[in-house]
Amino acid sequence: MRLFLLIGLSALLLKTSFAQPVGQGPKPMVYSASSAWQKVILRSTPEPGPRRSSTTSTAPSTTFRPAFTGDFVTNRNHWRAGNFGDYHYQIGVGSYSVRKRNVRTSKASFSSVALPQEINLNRAEVFTIKLDVLADSGQVPTGGLLFGIKDSLNFCAFTTNSRGEVSIKRVANGETFTDYMPGEFFRPGVPIDKNRNRLMVKRRGEYLYFFINEQEVRSSPYPFRMLSGNGIGLTSSGYWTSFQKLTVTVGL
Secondary structure, eight states: OHHHHHHHHHHHHHHHHHTSOGGGSOOOOOOOOOTTOOOOOOOOOOOOOOOOOGGGOOOOOOOOOOEEEEOOSSOTTOOOOEEETTEEEEEETTEEEEEESOTTOOOOOOEEEEOOTTOOTTTOSEEEEEEEEEESTTOOOOEEEEEEEEETTEEEEEEEOTTSOEEEEEEETTEEEOSSSOOSOBOOSSOOOSSEEEEEEEEETTEEEEEETTEEOTTOOEEOOOOSOSEEEEEEOSSEEEEEEEEEEEOO
């Protein structure tokens, strides 16, 4: 009898336990997230290596090279502007244009500025001067570069004419000297283009080298001799000539 009561009591306890609602037991923790979050995928990345010391940088060292630029966007270098003698000088939009006012004149235009003190062409063992010279479509530019200028009577010139010839000369007290530069126009032995040409003068030690469109003219180089001054300039004898991208650089 006692055994029967014990079995019945145990069955009743089991029935009560299974009938208990789930909500009354321990509740699991639930996390919610805003719907504005985006899916993020994490990927393994290699460990960063040791940092390089700033004192062991492998970046190439740079050497300061003084340079003068005639960008001709503004007249910050104080080139001649307006009407002067037989020519009209105009600067802007990256060009310096010279137009002949008196078509009967035999004189060439002349415009120059002084170079900064840190660019001394007589003291620099190495320098480079570049200039683009333009003319009307289909015409060879007539004019070019002046350098080593003291004044309008003392300078050196590197110019072209409408026949595709070149002149490299030294002028002293208004007279052309042919002691070591030819002075007269001659065939350069390299092509000269219509409409645009790049003139370049380089000093390398004791010699001056002359180039047209990156090609050295046949009479180059010439011995370097002390220049009359330290100015840079432009000249033209054509009806219309334009100059662009003038640069003077000292050093390699």
